[in-house]
Structures are given as structure tokens and as C-alpha cells.
Amino acid sequence: MNTVVELENVSVYYGNVQALFNISLKITEKDFLGIIGPNGSGKSTLLKLIAGLVKPSSGIVRVLGKPPFHTHGKIGYVPQRFNLNREFPFSVIEAVLTGRLTKHSLFLHRYTEVDFSAVEDIMYKLEIHNLKDRQIGKLSGGQMQRALIARALVMEPEILLLDEPTASLDAGSKSHIYSILKDLNQYMTIIMVSHDMGVISSYVKSLACLNVTMFYHGAPELTDTLLGQVYGCPVELIAHGVPHRILPQHREEDYD
């Protein structure tokens, strides 16, 4: 298996605040990596490092064998939908079309027929084509998330990065998103930050537990000892949809 993302002793500081410390990580092709960790653990920063949005303060990041600032168009990025301006005068299809832009689409750029058919194609697949003329803010959470995934997919990326794609979605929308990702994983590497600890382990192929430093990276077998270490407190695992796994009881005093 080819290594598509490689981090070597990477640390990131925002001013005096340490976001990530000494992270080393290899992600292989067609992996489906779930990254979990508490708030402020640097999960989003890790995604932004791979997307080339944040520069490492020290250490080396290589994506597809290059520094991430030179991989434009091969990395599809799906940001947290809460950070976007929902009032923006954009129809859904216009927003998705922006995924067809490249670094060459600067001067007098016009979308082509190919761009439109690629966009409509993916919008059909993600079942948002009927919403294409709606203003972007008038979508439900799940629809908005699918629109953002569509926008990343029309780039035809090799790696798809998702920042909490299922946060505050209802159960139906969540499983819809996960089944879409599972399909996509046949063709591309997926790296996803999530809070859904229980669900995530039944969909992903590997798991990383992060809290500024990397606590675990490997097969998606969550133990509550590990989670206690990462979160600094006992965490109740709710493994719905995973009937074969029964989690042992934990006691508060295990984590002093």
C-alpha cells in the first residue's frame, strides 16, 4: 500500500498555544481514518495541515509525496458547516460549482459544460439535485453537509478530508452521510474528524485518538482505558449499530 499522507514530528503553535505536539503519522492509500479527541485537541488543525491551510511550526508534512501547498486539486476539503456564511447570496449549484475552480481559473473564468455536467452528476448521486436552485442557507443540516461533500468531490480529489461532517445531525442524516463515505472510500482515501465515537468505529478502517499528542493510531478498537487517557476522564461509549461489541463497565477511580 502506498503512503499518501506522512507527518514526521510535526508540531503546530498558534502564538503561545500548542495545538499539536510531535505528531508522526502515516496514512495509506484507500484508508478510511477516523480522528477523535476532545475539543481543542487539534483535530481540525491536523486536517488543515494536510489540506495545506496551516503550516507546521516544526516537522515535515508530505501529502502525495509533496509539501501540502503543492497538492492543489488533489485534496478535497469539507469544512465544518457552522463556519460558513449561511446568508451568502449563493444557490446550491453555484456553491458546488466552486469546486471546479483551479489555480488557473483566475482571469475571466467561465464554467464549462463539463463543469456543469460533473456537478449535476454528483448532485444526483448525493440526492441534492432537486435543491440546486435553493439559496445555500435554506438547506437542512444534512443537505448542507452533502452539498459541501459534493463541492469537494467535483474537484475529483484523491484524498477527502472532512471536519465533523455529522455534528448535530439527526440519526437518519448521519447514517446517510456515512453510507456515502463508505461508497466513496472504494475510490479514495478518507480522513474524517468526528465526535461520534461509538458510530465511527463501525465505519472506519483505522482510528486515531488525538489530544495535542497522538495517543493511538491503529485498528478501530476503542477501549475505555484509551478513551480515559485521551479525554482525561471516563467516557461512556455508546456503540449503537455495533451489536457484536459489548463494552466493559468502567469505574471512576481508574482515571485518577
Added chain:
Amino acid sequence: MIEALISYSFLQNAFFSAILASIACGIIGTIIIEKQLIMMSGGIAHTAFGGIGLGYFLGIEPLIGAMAFAVLSALGIRHLQDRTRITPEVVLGMFWALGMALGILFISFTPGYPPDITSYLFGDILTVSRSDLIITVVMNSIIVITIIVFFNAFKTYLFDEEFAQVVGLPVVLLETLTYILIALTVVVLIRVVGIMLIIALLTAPPSIARQFTYSLHHTMLLSIALGIIFCLGGLWISYVMGIPSGAAIIVIAVASYFIVSLLKDYILSSHN
């Protein structure tokens, strides 16, 4: 009014500068609302007053001084907000007041009878000169051409800066252009509504327009049309009643915003 418009060149200048101001306002106003740069634009406008003072002091066209101050302060504020750990609003507030202070100082240093600064502070569309009009035409052309040339890139940048960077668009260039265009718009608007009143003319037309359309270029075009209505309406009232033009334009613009928003809410709620 129409006869007067044909016979008096000062009214023709006023008419054309109203239209040009509305074009700059409609385009850049839409951008600053979506990018939440309203206070930033107010800060740039006030800093430009320093340039007006410097223009008088050096004996050059005050609007050229204003342009230099506006562009440099726009880039300076941006740079300081990026590179230092000072709170962005603090940098903005400092520039805002410093620009005004420098303007007053330069004017007090200028020998001779002090110039009338109220037309720069509150605008006087009826005193727009031929040379003001030429500066306005040049600034407007730069604004319109830049936006047309980079339209799709700007749209992407305005909606989601990070995604624009991920697809490979030069976000730093687009950001710098945005700040320069705001500075040029400020210069276009100084003669029409004045430094103190610019913010309202920048924000009222697009705030009305975005309630009726959800496409960026329609918002811009509708804002331009609304701007023209407000500016010509203000110009007419000011000419007929002999009241200050800048204030008349702003009162019409802001009143229209509240009336439209309230009516829209009322109509929507009575439908449901």
C-alpha cells in the same frame, strides 16, 4: 430640475458623480457585507481624512492624498492584524482616530485661511469639480474591471476563504485586492456623502438588495440601482430644499432600508 441639469455644469457633475458613486457602492458594499468588513471600511474612510489634510498642507489635490492614505491604511491595518497579536478592533480604532487627528494637524499647519473641511466630512455633491469627476471615473473603472475579471474567484473567496485556498486560488492576492478596492471606493464616496456618512451608503443598498435575490451579481446590480435612486433622490431634495446633499442621501437610504425590511417582515408574516 431637468432644465437646470442641462444648463448648469455643477449639476451635471453632481449627476454623474451620483451614478459613479452608486456603482462603486453597489459592488463593494455587497462585498463588505458578505465579508463582514463594515467597520473596517468605516475605519479606512476616517483614516483617509489624514490624506485630505496632507493634500492641503502639500498643496496637492486632497482626494489624491485621501487615496494614498486610504490604500496605505487598508494594507497597514490588514498587515498589523495578521502579524501582531493586538486585537483587530484595537488596530482599527487606533487608525480610525489617528487618521482624523493627522488630518486636523496638517490643516492647522497649512498657512493661510483654513479650508472648508465640512464638505469632505459630510459630502457636498453640488460642489463636485471636473477634476473630482475624472478621479472618480478612474477609480470606478479600476473597481469594475477588477471585479469582472476575477468574478468567480472573488465569489469563491467571499463564501469560503479556506476552500478557495484548497482549490489553489491566490487568497492573499484576492484579500489584498479587496482591501485596495474598499480604499478606492472610499475615495469615490468622499465627495458625495463625506467621510462620516460613507458607511450607510455602503451598507444600505446591498442590505436591501440581498433580501430579494440570492445571486451575488444580482445583489450587486440591484444595489447599484438602489444607490442611484438614493443619490439622485437626495440630490434632488437637496437642490430643491437647499439642505445638505450628503445628509439627504443618507436619510433616504437608511429610511428606505428600515421601511423595506419592516414591510417585508409584515407581508411575510401576514402570509403565514
